[in-house]
Amino acid sequence: MEVMRVLHMNKGNGETSYAKNSTAQSNIISLGRRVMDEALKKLMMSNSEISSIGIADLGCSSGPNSLLSISNIVDTIHNLCPDLDRPVPELRVSLNDLPSNDFNYICASLPEFYDRVNNNKEGLGFGRGGGESCFVSAVPGSFYGRLFPRRSLHFVHSSSSLHWLSQVPCREAEKEDRTITADLENMGKIYISKTSPKSAHKAYALQFQTDFWVFLRSRSEELVPGGRMVLSFLGRRSLDPTTEESCYQWELLAQALMSMAKEGIIEEEKIDAFNAPYYAASSEELKMVIEKEGSFSIDRLEISPIDWEGGSISEESYDLVIRSKPEALASGRRVSNTIRAVVEPMLEPTFGENVMDELFERYAKIVGEYFYVSSPRYAIVILSLVRAG
Template identity: 55%
Template structure:
């Protein structure tokens, strides 16, 4: 599966769209606000640039897309007033994969600019917003052009399914599952971890070339506190989805082989795994690394969130015609699980500074 081609949040404003089902992601951004504010302020402590480069990686679409940017601009504006220094030219790059619904973001920009002008007297000549389509697992920007980088709810997505899983179609390693589970062999767990390490290392290396010395970066993504990658806190949403698919296979609605050949291109790392990659890559200093517990939002809302995020990949592999039935069954399983368990997952939030 070519992740770059098939991964995107559900587009538009419909009932299953990401725009209407990204409450959890909004909650994470709200929690990050103080960390983002502190990071931006530190960017401006040693050097108040005439032109400041900012990138939001994995910006997606919907109301959250400009939320972080608003917070960053607010902090720059307040800091410039406090220091009685002219506001720098602000260059903002919104990045996501080519399939992202950039159009809905661009349509909302005139209103965003009007608000900036009204509240802060910042016109389009002082704030330049552009879209950058491409994978952040590689270079996206010129060298030393960025002062602050942010990414939320994105880095748990891998650049690809681990190769060993894709190359064992005739004898699937993770039979009946679509992600790491309690029944997965050790080779599956190792493959996912290795892919995460490769991807995150490349992400850090790419950003280190694009950022100025003492530039700051704040990242948040799904992770775990358990040392066990098969723990429910990081796997249950995929485990229940596999169960829904298998129930359809038992009734002959889909082929079981289809399930065996699908593996989610996602990984929820532990804090220690993240720390280890950062330290080994060597370009950044860790300012803070926190785990935030998030409870699943009610049965139906949790299902809508997962559908908005994962449906594009599932549709390509299993066919559009089964999606409503799949998520109907998934909703029943999620409802049953939540009735018996305090369902939760974890986000990791890390703040980094580019070394000299």
């Protein structure tokens, strides 16, 4: 599987599109807002001289969330400046995602964004307002590698993206005295599961560590000393990668696939061979890679639970939420739609476009039944880092 080609949200504006099914991701952005605002304030206070700020949102996707993060960032900076008694700096904003992302959607939304940001400024020509202080560009490419010129950024943001790996992990195997790469032998599963061999666990962890190291090293080149990153993504609180919050969305999707294999609708071998390019990291793993890479210090590392529909969870409501059967099934449907909008493009090449409706119909039911007996949660990592130097 070429992750570069298949890792993109469902395009367009239809019922199964990401644009229509991205409330959970929007909630994750909101969840990280406090930490992001804090980081921006610290950045502005320690860079009182700076007249031009480079900002990047990595994995911006396409849909209502694409401009949400940068809107928040621009608003926060605009609000901070009067408090800090300084003029609003020029903002150089870059929106990044893989080349297969629907950038046309973003480009078409930009005029409205500019109207809002440059509100009340006099026009110059027919394009943008005069005296602009915000310049947005789209930067297609993988964030597991260099994307921006050296020391051109002050602030990097990324939400709901870093749990995606650069490639499907593979394990090392011996063949005729040579070490070769081989499939994970992850039978009947599509992500780490209690039945997965230890070699699969190890391969997934290694792939994440490699990718996250490359991510940090690339950003360390691009950020100015003292520059900051706020990253939020799906992770786990346990050391064990097979707990419910670490992997159950994949576990249930594998159940749906296997039920179709049992009926001969899809081939079981394809499920055995398919593994999702995803990893839910623990805070220990994150700290280990950050320390090993060495360019960043951790300002904050928080892990917050949200339910699978993206709702935040307060301490009081942490126990099982009692749902009626219809409520549970409705939740299952919504979660299925949310996950379909994200993973359909990577499932289609293996299992075929024609089985997708059936697959997510079954998945909706399985998730719905699960909601009736459980209150499944994701663990959202919110990481605030400072570029040393």
